[in-house]
Amino acid sequence: MSNEVYKIPNKPWWWPRSLKFRLVFIWIAIFFILMNLQNFRVIAKSVYPFVFGLPFPLFFVFLICVISTIAIVGIYFMWKDLVKRLG
Amino acid sequence: MSITAVVILVFILYVFLTFVIGYYGWKKTKLTPEDYFLAGRTLGPLVLSLTLIATYASMWTFLGAVGTNYRFGTSFMSCMITYNVLWPLMIWIFGVRMWLLGSKFGYITPSDMFADYYQSEAMRVIVAIIGIIALIPYMSIQLLGGGLAFEAATGGVIPFWAGALIMVIVIALYTFFGGLRAVVWSDVLQGLFFLIVLLVLAIWAIKLTGGNPFRIIAEKHPEIFDPGRFKWNMWFAFIMTWAFSPLLPHMMQRSFMARSGKTIAQSAVSVAILSPWFQTVTVMLIGISALVLLPGLTGKATDAIIPSLLAKYAPYVGAVITSAAFAAGMSTLDSQLISASSLLTQDIWVKYIDKEADARRQTIIGKIFVLVVTVVMFFFVLTKPGFIVVLGTAGAGICIAAYIFPTIGVLFWPRVGTTAALWSLIVAGAVAFITFAIWKFPLGIYNTVWGMLAGLITFLILTWTTKPLPYEQQERFHGYLTSVIHGEKR
Numbered sequence: 001m002s003n004e005v006y007k008i009p010n011k012p013w014w015w016p017r018s019l020k021f022r023l024v025f026i027w028i029a030i031f032f033i034l035m036n037l038q039n040f041r042v043i044a045k046s047v048y049p050f051v052f053g054l055p056f057p058l059f060f061v062f063l064i065c066v067i068s069t070i071a072i073v074g075i076y077f078m079w080k081d082l083v084k085r086l087g
Numbered sequence: 088m089s090i091t092a093v094v095i096l097v098f099i100l101y102v103f104l105t106f107v108i109g110y111y112g113w114k115k116t117k118l119t120p121e122d123y124f125l126a127g128r129t130l131g132p133l134v135l136s137l138t139l140i141a142t143y144a145s146m147w148t149f150l151g152a153v154g155t156n157y158r159f160g161t162s163f164m165s166c167m168i169t170y171n172v173l174w175p176l177m178i179w180i181f182g183v184r185m186w187l188l189g190s191k192f193g194y195i196t197p198s199d200m201f202a203d204y205y206q207s208e209a210m211r212v213i214v215a216i217i218g219i220i221a222l223i224p225y226m227s228i229q230l231l232g233g234g235l236a237f238e239a240a241t242g243g244v245i246p247f248w249a250g251a252l253i254m255v256i257v258i259a260l261y262t263f264f265g266g267l268r269a270v271v272w273s274d275v276l277q278g279l280f281f282l283i284v285l286l287v288l289a290i291w292a293i294k295l296t297g298g299n300p301f302r303i304i305a306e307k308h309p310e311i312f313d314p315g316r317f318k319w320n321m322w323f324a325f326i327m328t329w330a331f332s333p334l335l336p337h338m339m340q341r342s343f344m345a346r347s348g349k350t351i352a353q354s355a356v357s358v359a360i361l362s363p364w365f366q367t368v369t370v371m372l373i374g375i376s377a378l379v380l381l382p383g384l385t386g387k388a389t390d391a392i393i394p395s396l397l398a399k400y401a402p403y404v405g406a407v408i409t410s411a412a413f414a415a416g417m418s419t420l421d422s423q424l425i426s427a428s429s430l431l432t433q434d435i436w437v438k439y440i441d442k443e444a445d446a447r448r449q450t451i452i453g454k455i456f457v458l459v460v461t462v463v464m465f466f467f468v469l470t471k472p473g474f475i476v477v478l479g480t481a482g483a484g485i486c487i488a489a490y491i492f493p494t495i496g497v498l499f500w501p502r503v504g505t506t507a508a509l510w511s512l513i514v515a516g517a518v519a520f521i522t523f524a525i526w527k528f529p530l531g532i533y534n535t536v537w538g539m540l541a542g543l544i545t546f547l548i549l550t551w552t553t554k555p556l557p558y559e560q561q562e563r564f565h566g567y568l569t570s571v572i573h574g575e576k577r
Contacts, residue, residue, distance in 0.1 A: 003554060006501040006561035008569050031172065047305040047312045055305050057161045057312045061168055065363045068172040072359035075179070076352065085571055086183060086348025 020078045027071055034064060090402045091244040094237070094409055101410040102257050105273050105417070109261030112269025119446040123266035123453055124195050124429040130271060130344045136357035138271040138422070139178065139341055141278030143332060143358075144366050145419035146232025147479040149281070149412050154389030156374025160311030164371045166322045171367045173330035175359035181333050182342040182351045184498040187571055188564065189343035196426075197339045197490065198434040204497045204564055205505040205556065208438070210512070215434035217489045217516040218336040219427050223464060224482030225335075226423045229416035230254055230468040231478070232390070236412035239394030240405045251468055254413060254420075259461040262421045263454050267344070270421045277414035282365045284411035288393065289369040292376035295400060300376045308378060324533030328484045334494055335486050337426035348571075428456040481523040481534050488538025489516035492546040498568065500550075501561040507549035515542025 047055035054062065076083070116122050130138070155163050185200070194200045197218065202211035230251040237250025245253075261269050293300055304311055332338055345351045377384075377392045381399070384392065393412065397405030432453040437444050444452065492511040496503030519538025522529055529537065555561065 002558060004558045005555050006558065006565045008499075008501065008565055008573075028173075028176070032169070047309050050302070050305075053299050053301065055161070055301050055312050058164070058301060061161060061165050062368070064165075065168050065172070065368065068168075068363060069360055072172075072175060072356055075176075076356045079352070081574065082183075082572065083349050083352045085574055086187075086352060 023078070024075055031064065031068065031071075090398075090405070091241040093403055094240050094245075094405070097407055097410050098253075098413065101413065104276065105257065105261055108272045108276060109265040109269040112261075112265030112272055116266045116268050118450045120195055120429070120433060120449045120453065121193075122268070123450045124425060124433070125340065125344045126267040126271055128190065128344055129346055130341075130350065131346055132350045132353040132357065134271055134275055135341065135345055135350055136354040136361070137278040138274040138418075139338070139354055139358050140361055140366070141274035141281065141414075141418035142337060142341065142422045143174065143362070143419075144278075144281060144415055145479070146229050146412065146416040147419075148366055148370060149285070149415040150232045150235065150390050150393060151228070151479060152370045153374045153377070153392045155317075156371050157377050157384065157389050157392055159317040160313065160375070161371075162313065162315060162317035162322075164367065166317055166325050167367045167371070168363055170326045170329035170332075171362040172359065173326070174332050175355045175362060177331055177333045178342075178358060179352060179355040181494065181498060182345075182355065183348050184568055184572070185339060185342035186345050186348050186351050187568060188497070191567060194343055195340075196429050196433050197336050198430065200497060201493055201508070202434075204560070205493070205508050206560065207505050207509060210493070210505070210509055211434050211438065213509070213512055213516070214490070214493075215430040217512070218430045218486060219460075220516075220520065221482050221484075221486035221489075222336065222423050222427045223460075223467060224478045225486075226420055226427070226460075226464050227468040228479045228482075229420035229423075230464060233413055233416045234468070235391050236394050236409050239391045239398055240409040242398065248469060251465065254416065255461055255465045258417055258421050258424065259458055262424050263457050266450075266454075267422075267425050270425055271344070273421065274418045277418035281411050281414045281418070282361065284408060284414075285365060285369040285373075288408065289372040289376075291401075292373050292380065292396065296376050296379040300372075300379050303379050304375060311375070311378060318531070320530075320532045320536070324484065324535045325480055327539060328480050328487055328533075328535045331487045331491060332483065334490045335483055336430060337422040339490075340426055340429070341422075424457050424460055427460045428453045431456045431460070484533060484535030484538060485516060485519040485523065488519040488535050488542055489513075491515075491539065492542050495546075496550075497564065501565045502555050503546075503550050504553050504555045506553040507546055510549055511542045511546035514545040515539060518542070 047057065049056055051059040117127075121127060152167065188194065188200060192200075192203060194203070196215070198211040198214040201214050202208060233254035234247035234251035237245045237253070238247045261273065296303060310316070333342070342351060345354070373393065377396055381392065381395060388395070393408060394405060397408050432449060436452055436456075437449055441448070441452070489512050492515065493508040496508050515538045518541040519534045522537040523534035528534065
């Protein structure tokens with residue numbers, strides 16, 4: 001048995017070849033870091049200021065929620081060609 | 088009319104509707120495993136999105152998550168948003184690839200995929216056993232929640248055990264006859280009902296507080312907005328478990344059921360919009376409002392916030408809402424039941440005990456296993472095993488910790504050989520099980536994290552020190568995935 005390994009595109013796996021993948025990769029990293037910052041009390045140290053009637057920690061979470069929704073719709077449209085191939 | 092009578096009446100109506108759907112499912116289902124377990128791989132984007140949401144959102148969301156928001160405030164919400172944003176992305180990343188392989192090679196269970204790729208029958212059996220062991224506590228939370236909801240809505244007239252028993256009988260009957268077709272159709276009804284009820288409840292609860300509950304809570308209990316309240320170890324475990332929930336057996340099988348890969352991509356987007364807003368924000372609003380309306384709740388009482396809220400402020404509406412709690416639980420439980428039954432039937436019974444079974448007999452055996460699993464689960468839940476969120480996360484965590492590394496090998500990394508996949512599966516599954524059932528959460532860290540850590544170390548060491556699969560086998564899978572995903576010729 002040989003040790004030959006099938007070569008797939010997009011190497012190295014942790015840094016995608018295409019710009020689209022890079023954007024998603026960066027988005028996931030930023031998203032994860034932001035939510036961690038929230039959790040580790042870096043961003044939201046107090047309930048003040050209230051934004052749109054919401055305490056700041058909560059407003060921050062809502063904001064991330066809005067951005068995430070936009071991001072996933074963006075991802076879908078960026079991969080229209082793949083979606084077409086899958087259909 | 089007494090409240091108990093109203094609860095029972097609404098529930099009977101709801102069950103009747105579910106049975107009508109089950110009946111049509113039964114009429115349409117052919118006696119073949121592919122039809123009984125995967126609805127003939129025909130689901131379109133609307134049905135797939137709703138069945139994904141309905142299956143993912145369970146008693147965990149409806150009762151457990153509300154209680155956890157009540158106890159931990161916004162720090163849990165940041166966690167909930169994180170995994171509810173990430174799991175649809177995982178449907179996209181893992182689900183599309185699994186559908187490609189499932190439809191090309193005709194897989195029915197996750198074990199089919201692992202056994203075929205790694206060319207290992209041991210893999211098949213262990214994947215099935217881990218799936219069943221992990222599904223039992225996860226399934227039990229649905230019954231636990233059903234029993235609690237019934238007890239709270241009827242003021243204890245219908246005790247916990249009777250509520251759980253009623254739920255078990257209803258699910259077993261329509262799952263037994265209708266198979267997956269009945270399950271996904273009822274998921275559409277249950278999913279819509281459940282999402283609408285959550286939205287209405289959130290608006291109602293805020294109105295009931297008489298103003299802005301956040302301002303009231305910020306003045307009275309500012310600690311609830313403390314971002315560090317939900318500790319990092321729980322935060323990490325919850326995200327790892329629920330973001331990767333598309334790797335649970337019943338969720339993986341949903342990837343095999345889609346009509347096309349495009350359907351999965353479209354469903355991932357719909358779910359990404361529905362899940363953070365309808366399942367997270369609504370639940371959080373109810374949890375925060377409950378701090379004003381029902382102050383001072385502690386322990387397991389927080390798992391019954393919605394029924395208690397309704398019993399106090401709108402007892403008759405509570406009857407309808409109790410049905411929504413059942414909808415949440417039933418839509419998850421029925422899928423898990425079918426999945427557990429398919430693991431037992433396809434991966435163990437038909438492969439090793441009754442090799443001659445034709446398609447019809449396989450389906451009948453599958454139905455019998457639906458009943459067997461239901462009975463086991465019912466007796467497990469009578470012991471009232473613990474907090475809904477803890478049970479759900481820990482149970483699902485066993486499966487995800489065990490499945491994630493072999494899945495990476497099948498879908499992304501051709502270098503992974505059978506030894507690395509098999510041993511990471513065994514080590515991660517065993518460590519996640521032991522750190523839940525025997526030595527519970529050492530150092531306060533959830534079993535998912537322990538299992539993943541042990542699995543990762545085993546996986547990396549063995550991947551680099553043992554042989555990969557034969558080149559032709561790697562090429563058969565990764566070549567096909569590459570040709571479709573990257574649009575390149577093989």
